[in-house]
Amino acid sequence: MAPAIPTAMERPHFIGIGGAGMSGIAKILAQRGAKVAGSDAKESGTAEALRALGATVHIGHATEHLASDASSVVVSSAIRADNPELVRAAELDIPVVHRSDALAALMGGLRAIAVAGTHGKTTTTSMLAVALTELGLDPSYAIGGDLAGPGTNARHGEGDIFVAEADESDRSFQKYDPEVAIVLNVELDHHANYASMDEIYDSFETFVGKVVPGGTLVISADQAGAVELTRRVRDLSSLKVVTYGADEHADVRVHKVTPRGLTSEVTVLLGGKYLTFTVSVPGRHYALNAVAALAAGVALGIPAHNLASALGKYTGVKRRLQLKGEAAGVQVIDSYAHHPTEMTADLEAMRAAASDSRLLVVFQPHLFSRTQELGTEMGRALALADASVVLDIYPAREDPIPGVTSALIIDAAGTAGADVTAVHDKTTVPDVIAGMARPGDLVLTMGAGDVTDLGPEILARLS
Structure with missing residues (x-):
């Protein structure tokens, strides 16, 4: 049974509905039974996919596209204040909801895994979505890119797990309360929003601090920024920290990554046992993404050998x-x-x-x-x-x-x-x-x- 739709999300209007993050939320709401509408700058396959789910998608931005009975207007940080539909929302006194708040509402009541980091979020989120689906757990997921297999960036599932890509660019990932948080790496990027590494660390600390009591942080033991973040959050008494990587002290230690053409074979040491599985994309960094996904699934109580086998079904993400x-x-x-x-x-x-x-x-x-x-x-x-x-x-x-x-x-x-x-x-x-x-x-x-x-x-x- 789908979770109840928040009142503000019953008839949402998305400005920029074709965007990777926005379209995913819109798809899940449509699948849960909401009356979804929105606009985008140009026609696209994403717009057609949304229409197939029952959504109304307008091309171009104009005041007449916003229905007067819309329960909310959903925006991302990319939407400018002078957008005509946003201006019209203010005139009609329609609540404006940020994309991250809409996604947080969708995750409510479910066991959430939030995947963060300067790089690798989309791939890792996708790996988890594919593996959990392969295991019959029917997760919901919202990803910043289309899976090469199912060909979509989001889906409402009947299971109790929600996997979400958590975007640090505008600090919106601070809105989530995950049971498991993954931090792949921490580097300075998005310079319009962050002036220094200290600001980046502060933002990631806030994100980690939102993990529910008794929850788990899965974090790289190799990347310098992640190591520093681990040092900063170690004192959070309600948080279990699981490190992964090639470092000899990592909780999930990467023993070997062997290139096999456009795939890789990965061997990890987990719980005193070696486990080998295949990653169907090339490169050590993708192999490490898979290990992070493995550690997160184990944190939810899923047997490691089952996860390892299911991760081999991942065939990539577009781009x-x-x-x-x-x-x-x-x-x-x-x-x-x-x-x-x-x-x-x-x-x-x-x-x-x-x-x-x-x-x-x-x-x-x-x-x-x-x-x-x-x-x-x-x-x-x-x-x-x-x-x-x-x-x-x-x-x-x-x-x-x-x-x-x-x-x-x-x-x-x-x-x-x-x-x-x-x-x-x-x-x-x-x-x-x-x-x-x-x-x-x-x-x-x-x-x-x-x-x-x-x-x-x-x-x-x-x-």
């Missing part, structure tokens, strides 16, 4: 080293990586998976603020590729910052010895890559913006 296809002997793979740590991890994973191939990268920086702070590190990461094409910055929700362009990345890449080409017209990229690529090469489209659209275009041009 997380997703193979888009092959043409003229060239494989095209898509990566969501947009922070230097993520970029380095994915590039190293592709190097290990195909050591004899040339690696060509099409990189689109995401956000002016991130490029301003981390552009040098992004450029250095690109030195791991044989050659790179760098596009203009994808602005997303931000206005330009004077003097901040892709040149910051290109200059740093050149200093690091990378072969980098600036391309300002995105439509020319397929021709540029076709002129560079030869049979056996790997092409990686990388970034959090619309660079993902180039994969099929590159394949068409190559063929």
Whole structure:
């Protein structure tokens, strides 16, 4: 039986309903019987999926799209104050609910696992969703990306477990009260909202402090920021801390990660016993995500060997080293990586998976603020590729910052010895890559913006 729908969520209107986080909440509410409506900037497969669930989806933002009887208007931090539907909500005195509050309401009364960290949240949340579903536990889940298997980012399940990706970017993850919290890593990002690592640590401490009494924190024993966070929260008497990683003192110790082409074999030491399982995506960082998922499931009382077997059913998430296809002997793979740590991890994973191939990268920086702070590190990461094409910055929700362009990345890449080409017209990229690529090469489209659209275009041009 579905949990009762909060009154404010009975007839919600979502501004930006097609977004990864917003659409997931809207889908779950529709599956629970709410009368869902919303608007988005453009038509999409997500909009069609929502309509198939009974939701009303308008294209474009206009005052007439907001019904006067809406029980609430749901927004994310990306929605600007002058959005006409948000202005109209104020005129009609309709309550405005932040996305995180809506998600927190959906988790109420269920055993929640909240997955946090600067990188790897979507993958780890997806691994848990797939494994728990495979075990017949029928979880609900809300993820920031579409699963390669079920092909959706959210689902209402009849079980008592809710797995959610917990976003630190705007501190919204502080709204949740999970039974199990996962912290994969803690690094400085989202520079428009955090001025220092101290602010980041304070935010993560608040998140961890919301774990229900007797609950569990699963946290990396290897990553420096996570180790520091563990030190800061060790004194929380009601919290059980479970560490995982290669560190010899980790509670769930990673004994070995063996690359097997585009998969990995992982062996962990857990409870004095060795356990080996397969992760169906390449790269050590994805293997560690799987170990975090394993530890979280065990914290809920699920047998480790059952979980390990079920984790092997995970086949990936769209945009997380997703193979888009092959043409003229060239494989095209898509990566969501947009922070230097993520970029380095994915590039190293592709190097290990195909050591004899040339690696060509099409990189689109995401956000002016991130490029301003981390552009040098992004450029250095690109030195791991044989050659790179760098596009203009994808602005997303931000206005330009004077003097901040892709040149910051290109200059740093050149200093690091990378072969980098600036391309300002995105439509020319397929021709540029076709002129560079030869049979056996790997092409990686990388970034959090619309660079993902180039994969099929590159394949068409190559063929």
